[in-house]
Amino acid sequence: MASPKKEQKKTTTTATRHVALLRGVNVNGITIKSADLKALFVELGFDAVRTVLASGNVLFDTDERDAGALRTRIEQALRKRFDYDAWIVLLTQKQVADMAAAYPFERIDEERHPYLVFGSDPAMLDEVMEKAGTVDPKVERLKQGKGVLYWQCPRGASTDTPVAKLLAKTRYKSSTTARNLRTVEKLLTD
Secondary structure, three states, rough: OOOOOHHHHHHHHHOOOEEEEEEOOOOOOOOOOOHHHHHHHHHHHOOOEEEEEOOOOEEEEOOOOOHHHHHHHHHHHHHHOOOOOOOOOEEEEHHHHHHOOOOOOOOOOOOEEEEEEEEOOHHHHHHHHHHHOOOOOOOOEEEEEEEEEEEEEEEEOOOHHHHHHOOOOHHHHOOOEEEHHHHHHOOOOO
């Protein structure tokens, strides 16, 4: 019989590092402590679970390959445990790294915030781009990437610009979530 250490190593080598991006956590009265969030993911059977910041970012390893079923299982567990309308965007850490590497605007700009808008439904990202129309580059910038939207807006205005107001619509609640590029980069250091 193999030692527990070897069995753990075997699991780790076949597992894929995932990133679960929760929408609407620790805002609008939905408060989830990082320790409680981590505990839930551990209870779900995931390995190497780590939360990043308090905005609903969870890194974990699993060998489960059906992303749709995995996402559904996590959302259902979040709803049951924390009693809120839970939605996540689920990606592999490699996908997130590729998206961050492709950020097309200035990464450091004293007047603007860099964001990535992640989506669980590519059609919703297409729709956001279509409804945003021509964006005034003096106010903000928006560009579509592979499975992501790249957005840059003035500091202090991340809820006030036309794109911000579009993304806040109830229609996109279940399929999109935005993260600052600096937060995204913290998801890649594990």
